[in-house]
Amino acid sequence: MIECIFFDGEMPRSEADEYVQIINKGTTAATLDGWSLVDLNDRGQQFTFGEASTIEPGVRVRVYTNQVHPQWGGFSFGYGRSIWHNANPDIAGLIDPAGNVVSRMSYPPGCP
8 A cells, every 4th residue: 555655855856756655564465566656636657566566564665756766676757857746735546457546645744
């Protein structure tokens, strides 16, 4: 599920350090192959998890706007400008391969 959104990045203009944090609250590993993270408001920005994308129980990963952090899973939209609007909150959606929105979240508050 989506745990939080760090929506107000510190990188000038691009806010490349924005991220959505996802947590596996289940008791077994979650395979995310073919799952997507999208901005449900704009429908233009989408990140799709690739093969071998698995989250162990209790583990958190982050999908950054335009940075790669291996310690958080190494996931990035690879998008060159801000995704998550600061003044007009968006809604992030985690979508399964069948197209079902299984988790959604807006902000504030953001991630601590």
